[in-house]
Structure formats: C-alpha cells, structure tokens
Amino acid sequence: MNQKPRISVIIPTYNRKEPVLRALDSLSRQTLPPEAYEVIIVDDGSPDDASFLEGRDYPFTLRRIRQPNRGATAARNYGAQQSAGEILVFMDDDVVVAPGALEALANACARYRKTVALGALEQRCPDGASLYARFGNELPPVPETANGDAVLPFAECNTQLLAVKRDDFFEIGMLQDPTGGRGWPNWDDVDFGYRAHLHGFRLVRCAAAAGEHRDYSLAALDIAARRWERACKSAVWLFQTHPGLQPHIPMLADKTPIAWGHDSPALIARKLARYVASSRPVLATLEGMARLLERYFPAPALLRPLYRWVNGGYMFRGYRAGLRALKQERKR
CATH class of the missing domain: 3.90.550.10 (Spore Coat Polysaccharide Biosynthesis Protein SpsA; Chain A)
Known part of the structure; x- marks a missing residue:
C-alpha cells in the first residue's frame, strides 16, 4: 500500500x-x-x-x-x-x-x-x-x-x-x-x-x-516602481474588505489622503511631501538621477533613499488611482 x-x-x-x-x-x-x-x-x-x-x-x-x-x-x-x-x-x-x-x-x-x-x-x-x-x-x-x-x-x-x-x-x-x-x-x-x-x-x-x-x-527600478503602483491601487480594495487592516501596513501611512484633525503635523508634512514628489515631472527627475548614479557613481548611501522616494511616488500615485476607481464604482 x-x-x-x-x-x-x-x-x-x-x-x-x-x-x-x-x-x-x-x-x-x-x-x-x-x-x-x-x-x-x-x-x-x-x-x-x-x-x-x-x-x-x-x-x-x-x-x-x-x-x-x-x-x-x-x-x-x-x-x-x-x-x-x-x-x-x-x-x-x-x-x-x-x-x-x-x-x-x-x-x-x-x-x-x-x-x-x-x-x-x-x-x-x-x-x-x-x-x-x-x-x-x-x-x-x-x-x-x-x-x-x-x-x-x-x-x-x-x-x-x-x-x-x-x-x-x-x-x-x-x-x-x-x-x-x-x-x-x-x-x-x-x-x-x-x-x-x-x-x-x-x-x-x-x-x-x-x-x-x-x-x-x-531587475530594475522602473519595473519595481510600477509593480508597487499596481499593488497600492489594489490596496484600496483590500482596506474596503478589512477596514481595520490599514494601520498595520506602515509603508502606506503617508500615501493615504490627509485626515485633518487626526493626522499628526509630522505625518501631514510627509503626506504633502509625497504629493509633491509623486508628480510626473518630479518622478521623471528622480528616475533620471537614479539612472545617472547607477551608471557613474553607484553609491548605496545615495541610491537607497532615491529608490525609496521613487517607489514611494509610484505607490502614492497607485493608491490615489485606486481611490478614484472606488469613487467611480460607487457612482454606478
């Protein structure tokens, strides 16, 4: 047997x-x-x-x-x-x-x-x-x-x-x-x-x-950034299913809309900085800087924060895209 x-x-x-x-x-x-x-x-x-x-x-x-x-x-x-x-x-x-x-x-x-x-x-x-x-x-x-x-x-x-x-x-x-x-x-x-x-x-x-x-x-920053963008767009639906889950995912703390009267001044400042850094011109500039550093001066102390800001910008854009999609769905 x-x-x-x-x-x-x-x-x-x-x-x-x-x-x-x-x-x-x-x-x-x-x-x-x-x-x-x-x-x-x-x-x-x-x-x-x-x-x-x-x-x-x-x-x-x-x-x-x-x-x-x-x-x-x-x-x-x-x-x-x-x-x-x-x-x-x-x-x-x-x-x-x-x-x-x-x-x-x-x-x-x-x-x-x-x-x-x-x-x-x-x-x-x-x-x-x-x-x-x-x-x-x-x-x-x-x-x-x-x-x-x-x-x-x-x-x-x-x-x-x-x-x-x-x-x-x-x-x-x-x-x-x-x-x-x-x-x-x-x-x-x-x-x-x-x-x-x-x-x-x-x-x-x-x-x-x-x-x-x-x-x-x-394989590359642009591939990772766009994956993060897609993930954060779908995170909006995750939080609709589990409203109590959002505080447990710290990487999204400064990607959500400002909660006036609830967010601390430091968090509001971070969210405003994310808003500015997620604009297409700023992201294009940051990505260009990353490519130059990778080619000519690949110092971890410079690349690591730059990678974080680029990924964070795409995460912010993805989350906002998810909120817009949710709003459109609710109108139907």
Whole structure:
C-alpha cells in the first residue's frame, strides 16, 4: 500500500517552464525521504498545458493538475483541495529551496502551536546582478528566537514559501482575493495573514527553511516602481474588505489622503511631501538621477533613499488611482 505523504508542496504556475524546472530540481534534493512529500503543479490555464513535465522523473510523487485561467489564488486553493498531505507548503514557481527547507518547515509546524510558517528567502534578481536588487530591496531586521526563527507581524505574510497544517488552512478559510478580482497583486497573502491573526495564529519565519526567490521585479527600478503602483491601487480594495487592516501596513501611512484633525503635523508634512514628489515631472527627475548614479557613481548611501522616494511616488500615485476607481464604482 502506498504511504500517504506527510507534506504536499503546491506550486501554481502559468507558462513558466524554466522557473518550474529549477524549483522541482531543488525539491528533488531534500533531506526528507521522497515518500514523505508530494509536489502538485497547478497549471493556471497555460497555453502549453505544462506539457514540458511529461516524461520527467523525480524521486517524489509529482502531480500535474490544470484549471482554467483564474489566477494564482484560485490555483493554490485548488491544489490544497486536491492534496493529500497533513502539512501544506505553498511555493512560488520562481523559488528554489535549500535541501533542508521542507524538513524545517514541517518541524516548525509541529513545534509551534497555531502557526503559519514562512521560509527564509533571499530575494534575487533572476537575470544576474542588479543595483536595485542590491540596494533597493532591504528588509528591516526582526527579533529572532534562540534557534534563529522570528515571529513576524501578520502583515508580512506571503505565499512565496509558506507552510501551514492542512486543517488550519481550511479553518482560516483558505486563500481569498480581498480585491474581488479588481487588481493584481491582490494582497491575498496579507489577507490570509490577517485572517490567521484573527483566528489566533502567529506568523513565524523559519530560519532553517532557506531558499532564493528569483524575483523579476528586482531587475530594475522602473519595473519595481510600477509593480508597487499596481499593488497600492489594489490596496484600496483590500482596506474596503478589512477596514481595520490599514494601520498595520506602515509603508502606506503617508500615501493615504490627509485626515485633518487626526493626522499628526509630522505625518501631514510627509503626506504633502509625497504629493509633491509623486508628480510626473518630479518622478521623471528622480528616475533620471537614479539612472545617472547607477551608471557613474553607484553609491548605496545615495541610491537607497532615491529608490525609496521613487517607489514611494509610484505607490502614492497607485493608491490615489485606486481611490478614484472606488469613487467611480460607487457612482454606478
């Protein structure tokens, strides 16, 4: 009789052959015995039907399932519904994991009660060196436990490499799209983290679950800035779904409209500065300065604040665009 796998790794994908093959290659070198886990590739309606997987041999059980093109949120849920493991590991198709990653995530789920576990991923540009990847994507430090794990704010939840007990995943309500299909990125990971928090779960980053996220948005400042613009536009719908969530996302604190009589003088000044810095002429000037510095004088002390202001300007523009879209929808 075939042994039921303890872990189900769920990877949604759309037309991404090379990243998927790299991810599977890393999963084939895990410290766990192959019978302990299965890998489910959820093809989100790719034109090639992920047919490149046919005939490939891996030590673990590999399952390929397909759904109509309904997005990564629905693909992850579909994979979870079709899975057999008692622990679900959601993994992006552009992630590669270290040999001990799955074992570490499984141990974290067993060690901590009511926990959603994240991997400790290094963010990398997939096409090699990128000044923006080096200087523009620094994450703040977080307190660590004795074994290197760290308890994170729930708003830092992401599905790049996330593990949760199967029963807990369905108790929390699976993944949901808080934007109602109005935008992408759709904040389904933060939404999940928030609902997990409301259910009494905590978010733990597992230091031993190491890996790399080869993120295309780190290739250049302009790519990252426009991704932030789209994300902040859809954040408006996130806050419509969860009004209590906004104070927990500090990066948006100075991107929202001024609340006269409520905002502090310092916050009002920051919001006014963001308003000025988000104008197209100012953003064009800042982006031009960044290009010159990258080419002739790539000093981190100059590039880091410049990257922050450019990204912040596009975030401001995106959030205001979302507010306008919400206003138009309410008029209908």
